[in-house]
Amino acid sequence: MKQGWQTGELDRFFELSVDLVGTAGFDGRFRRIGHAWERTLGFSREELLSTPFIDFVHPDDRERTLTESARVFAGTGSVTFTNRYRCRDGTYRWIEWNSSVHAGEELIYFVARDVTDRKRAEESLLAAESRFRAAVDGSLDAFFVLRSVFDEAGTLVDFVFTDANQRAAEGMSMPREAIVGRRLGEVASAARRLERLDKYARVFRTGERLLEEQESESPGHGSRWLQNQIIPLSDGVAIAVRDITPFKRLEAELREALQRRATHAEELEEKHRLLAAENAERERAEAVMRQQQETMLAMSTPIIQAWEGILVLPIIGIVETARANHIMERLLAEIVRTSARFAILDLTGVSAVDAATVAHLLAVVRAANLLGSTCLVSGISPAIARTMTELGAAEGGFTTFGVLQNALRYALSRCSAEGAR
Numbered sequence: 001m002k003q004g005w006q007t008g009e010l011d012r013f014f015e016l017s018v019d020l021v022g023t024a025g026f027d028g029r030f031r032r033i034g035h036a037w038e039r040t041l042g043f044s045r046e047e048l049l050s051t052p053f054i055d056f057v058h059p060d061d062r063e064r065t066l067t068e069s070a071r072v073f074a075g076t077g078s079v080t081f082t083n084r085y086r087c088r089d090g091t092y093r094w095i096e097w098n099s100s101v102h103a104g105e106e107l108i109y110f111v112a113r114d115v116t117d118r119k120r121a122e123e124s125l126l127a128a129e130s131r132f133r134a135a136v137d138g139s140l141d142a143f144f145v146l147r148s149v150f151d152e153a154g155t156l157v158d159f160v161f162t163d164a165n166q167r168a169a170e171g172m173s174m175p176r177e178a179i180v181g182r183r184l185g186e187v188a189s190a191a192r193r194l195e196r197l198d199k200y201a202r203v204f205r206t207g208e209r210l211l212e213e214q215e216s217e218s219p220g221h222g223s224r225w226l227q228n229q230i231i232p233l234s235d236g237v238a239i240a241v242r243d244i245t246p247f248k249r250l251e252a253e254l255r256e257a258l259q260r261r262a263t264h265a266e267e268l269e270e271k272h273r274l275l276a277a278e279n280a281e282r283e284r285a286e287a288v289m290r291q292q293q294e295t296m297l298a299m300s301t302p303i304i305q306a307w308e309g310i311l312v313l314p315i316i317g318i319v320e321t322a323r324a325n326h327i328m329e330r331l332l333a334e335i336v337r338t339s340a341r342f343a344i345l346d347l348t349g350v351s352a353v354d355a356a357t358v359a360h361l362l363a364v365v366r367a368a369n370l371l372g373s374t375c376l377v378s379g380i381s382p383a384i385a386r387t388m389t390e391l392g393a394a395e396g397g398f399t400t401f402g403v404l405q406n407a408l409r410y411a412l413s414r415c416s417a418e419g420a421r
Contacts, residue, residue: 020095020112026073028052031107040114042088058084058092072099072108082115094119142168142241145233146184148204156201159184159236171241200237203230213244303334309341310411311373312404316349324360328367335373341418342411343368346404348379353387374399374414378407 014021014034022033030049037048041056048056057065061083068081078100084092099110136143146159160183169176172187184200185193203210210230217223225248231238304312311334313327331343345361347353353361361377368375378401380388385400401407 020110020114022110022112024053024108024110026106026108028054028069040087040093041085056085058086060084068097069108072101075101082119136165139165139167140242142171142239144168144179144239144241145236146200146239147236149183156204158197159200161187162236168241199230200239203232203237207232303330305334305338305340306344306408307412307415309339309415310408311335311338311340311343312346312408313343314346314349319350319353319357319360321356321360324364327360328364331364332367332371335368335371340373341415342376343373344376344378344404344407344411346379346407347377347381347384348404350379350384353384358388376401376407376411378402378404 014032017034018036020034020036020040022037023031025031029052033045033048035045037043038045041048043056054062054065064081065083068079072079078098080096080098082094082096085095086092093114094116095112096115097110097112099108101108143163143165144161145163147162148156149158149160151157161179161181164172164176164179166176169179172179179187184197188196199210209232211227213225213227215223215225224243224245227242227244229240229242231240302314304314306312311331313331315327319327334340335343345364350357365375365377376399380400380402401410
């Protein structure tokens with residue numbers, strides 16, 4: 001090689017190269033390196049040339065580096081390998097080497113490249129793939145990946161399994177290794193193969209995912225409901241299969257519960273209707289009964305106009321508060337209507353009286369007097385007279401007569417006398 005080329009063009013080549021170029025001797029030291037080494041590792045050229053290159057290698061990579069160096073020294077041709085080199089700040093960079101030796105020169109020629117970013121990307125990708133693989137294998141859904149198979153004419157004729165998770169293997173009752181690499185036609189019946197091939201091909205051609213539910217019979221599991229999601233890929237399809245049998249059963253139970261609830265509501269509505277009808281009938285019966293009671297009460301206390309200006313009210317039975325109020329209302333109304341001067345209360349039909357009865361009679365007498373009518377009491381038996389005496393109601397409270405005729409004569413005579421005047 002000409003001296004001018006070595007010190008001119010070769011120097012410029014070393015300085016301008018973005019790769020880590022250089023030479024090294026059999027003594028394990030760099031002989032010549034480009035400026036890119038300083039930019040990459042941060043050490044000066046003098047530090048790199050004065051230190052055995054093995055000192056810069058990561059301890060975990062030194063044995064492998066010495067082995068690869070021995071292969072280069074042996075002249076076995078170009079050797080490519082990767083190791084980690086220490087930087088001035090203590091970090092390490094991944095360096096990919098391509099080196100060779102020429103007989104008689106005792107020099108190793110090498111071109112190296114900083115592949116740290118690529119290594120990190122590969123490690124990130126591997127980590128992501130590992131996490132994805134763990135997530136897929138741990139999924140409760142069965143997961144398949146199938147690659148499209150074409151014939152010589154370019155027609156899609158089948159799909160071949162390229163991946164399957166643990167759940168898929170369990171669902172097909174065969175190990176994963178027995179699934180991967182097999183064609184769809186080898187694991188599905190003829191009828192199902194045609195059905196699935198048509199679906200998978202349609203999804204692959206259109207690029208639109210398909211979500212469906214179907215009921216299937218599984219050996220040892222009976223009838224099951226499966227939800228299939230078919231996802232298009234660049235070279236095939238991915239399939240996620242979820243067992244939704246528990247949800248379908250729950251859905252059926254919910255429908256049955258709603259049906260039972262609707263039936264119960266209808267029965268309850270019918271009971272309410274019957275109860276309403278019974279209540280209406282009972283109210284009608286109670287109204288009739290009240291009307292009958294009022295009629296009977298009116299009949300039990302008839303008011304007779306015996307003569308002009310004279311009313312007679314025969315009382316039969318017991319005079320309680322409700323009946324006394326009824327007697328007072330009817331009698332007062334008749335006194336006003338007929339302008340009666342006398343009202344005769346005939347107690348012939350009353351067998352006995354007590355303090356409450358006497359009080360009711362006194363109230364009727366006072367009310368009649370307030371309307372300008374004199375109230376006479378007839379038909380007092382010895383027992384009633386004794387009771388009224390004991391109660392002190394006979395003194396000035398009533399104008400009494402033994403029989404109704406005497407009371408009528410008295411009232412007639414008074415009315416006649418008043419008329420003569």
